[in-house]
Amino acid sequence: MQERNSRKYSQIGVAILFLLLVACGGHQTEGQTQPETANGQEAALQGKSASALSERTAGMRAGQVVYDQYCATCHQTNGDGVPNLNPPLAKTDYVTGDKERLIRIVLNGSNEGLEVNGMVYSNAMPAHSFLSDEDVANVLSYIRNSFGNHADTVSVDEVRQVRATLE
Ligand code: HEC
Numbered sequence: 001m002q003e004r005n006s007r008k009y010s011q012i013g014v015a016i017l018f019l020l021l022v023a024c025g026g027h028q029t030e031g032q033t034q035p036e037t038a039n040g041q042e043a044a045l046q047g048k049s050a051s052a053l054s055e056r057t058a059g060m061r062a063g064q065v066v067y068d069q070y071c072a073t074c075h076q077t078n079g080d081g082v083p084n085l086n087p088p089l090a091k092t093d094y095v096t097g098d099k100e101r102l103i104r105i106v107l108n109g110s111n112e113g114l115e116v117n118g119m120v121y122s123n124a125m126p127a128h129s130f131l132s133d134e135d136v137a138n139v140l141s142y143i144r145n146s147f148g149n150h151a152d153t154v155s156v157d158e159v160r161q162v163r164a165t166l167e
Contacts, residue, residue, distance in 0.1 A: 063142025079147030087116035090147035
């Protein structure tokens with residue numbers, strides 16, 4: 001009788017353990033699936049630097065969309081350009097250097113026959129002043145941090161200021 005009782009208790013113990021495991025397991029999965037939604041991800045990011053980082057990532061992604069639509073035909077998706085026609089955007093001083101000059105090239109276009117990394121390009125770049133300040137800021141932040149480039153981003157304010165000197 002005693003032995004039977006203790007077996008019964010241990011069975012109850014196993015059942016309780018099992019229930020606990022299921023309960024905890026269920027809870028864990030809930031916690032893991034939550035950040036999959038965009039809102040959950042935003043909520044999971046706490047502190048200023050994290051939200052600044054996600055803003056930067058969003059800007060880069062938006063910049064890539066602008067790039068693919070308006071720049072890639074000439075400068076190519078990988079930023080290598082086309083020899084003798086369209087200069088590369090990888091590792092050029094125009095891209096990673098002075099932001100004002102860079103913003104001006106995109107807004108005004110260029111027909112100077114720029115020398116880029118030792119080669120002169122005969123095509124003309126059309127003006128892209130039809131792009132919004134935000135699109136220009138995003139696309140320039142994108143090219144300054146793609147194709148092996150690492151430079152600080154361009155802000156909407158910086159684009160607005162340069163545009164004001166041109167109009
Ligand atoms: C129709 C082709 C064409 C398009 C579209 C175009 N570019 Fe250009 N781009 C050129 C050419 C050609 C030059 C060189 C101009 C010159 O020699 O005066 C140039 C020069 C540049 C330069 C300076 C030189 C260098 O390679 O670093 C940058 C930066 C640049 N383009 C960025 C862009 C961005 C960003 C876009 C899209 C918003 C864009 N371009 C769209 C053809 C194009």
